[in-house]
Amino acid sequence: MSTILEVKHLTKKFDDNEVLKDVSFELKKGETLAVIGSSGSGKSTLLRCLNHLSPPDSGQILLEGVNINTPEIDINSIRADMGFVFQDFNLFTHLNILENVMFGPLRVRGLSKKQARQIAAAEIKRVGMIDKIDSYPAQLSGGQQQRISIARALALKPKLILFDEPTSALDPELTGEVLSVMTALANEGMTAIVVTHEMGFARSVADKVIFIDQGLIVEQGEPKIMFATPRHERTRLFLSNFVRLE
Numbered sequence: 001m002s003t004i005l006e007v008k009h010l011t012k013k014f015d016d017n018e019v020l021k022d023v024s025f026e027l028k029k030g031e032t033l034a035v036i037g038s039s040g041s042g043k044s045t046l047l048r049c050l051n052h053l054s055p056p057d058s059g060q061i062l063l064e065g066v067n068i069n070t071p072e073i074d075i076n077s078i079r080a081d082m083g084f085v086f087q088d089f090n091l092f093t094h095l096n097i098l099e100n101v102m103f104g105p106l107r108v109r110g111l112s113k114k115q116a117r118q119i120a121a122a123e124i125k126r127v128g129m130i131d132k133i134d135s136y137p138a139q140l141s142g143g144q145q146q147r148i149s150i151a152r153a154l155a156l157k158p159k160l161i162l163f164d165e166p167t168s169a170l171d172p173e174l175t176g177e178v179l180s181v182m183t184a185l186a187n188e189g190m191t192a193i194v195v196t197h198e199m200g201f202a203r204s205v206a207d208k209v210i211f212i213d214q215g216l217i218v219e220q221g222e223p224k225i226m227f228a229t230p231r232h233e234r235t236r237l238f239l240s241n242f243v244r245l246e
C-alpha cells in the first residue's frame with residue numbers, strides 16, 4: 001500500500017509550552033491510526049496542526065508526497081482533503097441535515113447544487129440517516145449528530161479523515177452507533193486518524209497506534225502488540241488505567 005501521509009519532525013509551541021516535540025510518523029492509504037494519550041498530551045494539537053486549524057511551528061507534513069506545511073498552501077483545499085470530525089459535532093444549527101452535508105461539496109469543492117445534493121444524500125445514507133435528511137441538528141441525538149458530522153466530512157471526498165475523540169461527548173449507549181459507522185468506513189478502506197479513549201476500538205479496528213505523552217511519541221506500533229506488551233513504562237502506566245476500567 002502506498003504512503004498517504006508522512007509527518008516529519010513536527011513541532012508546536014504555545015508561548016513557552018512545547019506541545020509537540022519532534023513528532024514523526026507515517027500512514028498508508030486505507031490504514032486507521034489510533035492516537036492515544038492522557039489529557040493535555042497534545043493529541044488534539046497534533047490533529048489541528050495536520051490540517052492547519054493550528055499552524056505548526058516547524059516540520060514537514062507530506063500529503064501524497066507534497067509538503068503542505070508551507071506558507072503557499074491553499075488551506076481550504078487541505079481542510080477539504082483532510083476531513084475533521086470534532087468531539088462536539090459542530091454542525092450548522094440553522095441548516096437542515098441535507099444542507100449541512102451539501103455545504104462542503106457546494107461551497108468548498110464548487111460543485112453544482114444538483115451534484116452536491118446527490119453526494120450529500122449518498123453520504124447521509126451511508127451513515128444510516130437518510131430518514132432524517134430534512135431534520136435540524138437540534139432534533140437529533142448526539143450520536144445521530146455525530147454520524148451527520150461524519151457524512152459531512154465524507155461528502156468532501158477527503159483523502160483522509162481526522163477524528164478528535166468523536167464519541168467522548170456521547171452517552172455510552174450512543175457511542176456504539178458512531179463506532180460502528182467508523183468501523184464500517186475502516187473496512188471500506190477509508191484512511192483515518194482517530195484520537196480516542198476507546199481502547200476496544202483502537203485494539204480491534206486500528207492498524208497502528210501511537211501513544212503520545214507530553215508532546216512526544218513514546219511508542220508506536222500494532223495495537224495488539226503494544227497493548228499486550230508495551231515496551232515503555234509510560235505506555236504501561238497509561239494502559240493500566242484502562243485495563244482496570246474495562
Ligand SMILES: Nc1ncnc2c1ncn2[C@@H]1O[C@H](COP(=O)(O)OP(=O)(O)OP(=O)(O)O)[C@@H](O)[C@H]1O
Nearest residue numbers: 014015017019037038039040041042043044045046
Ligand atoms: N490554543 C491554545 N493556546 C494555548 N495553549 C494551548 C492551546 N491549545 C492547546 N494548548 C495546550 O497544549 C497542550 C496540549 O493540548 P491538547 O488539547 O492538544 O491536548 P489533548 O491531548 O488533546 O488533551 P485532551 O485529551 O484533554 O483533549 C495543553 O497543555 C494545552 O493547555
Ligand SMILES: [Mg+2]
Nearest residue numbers: 043044045164
Ligand atoms: Mg483533545
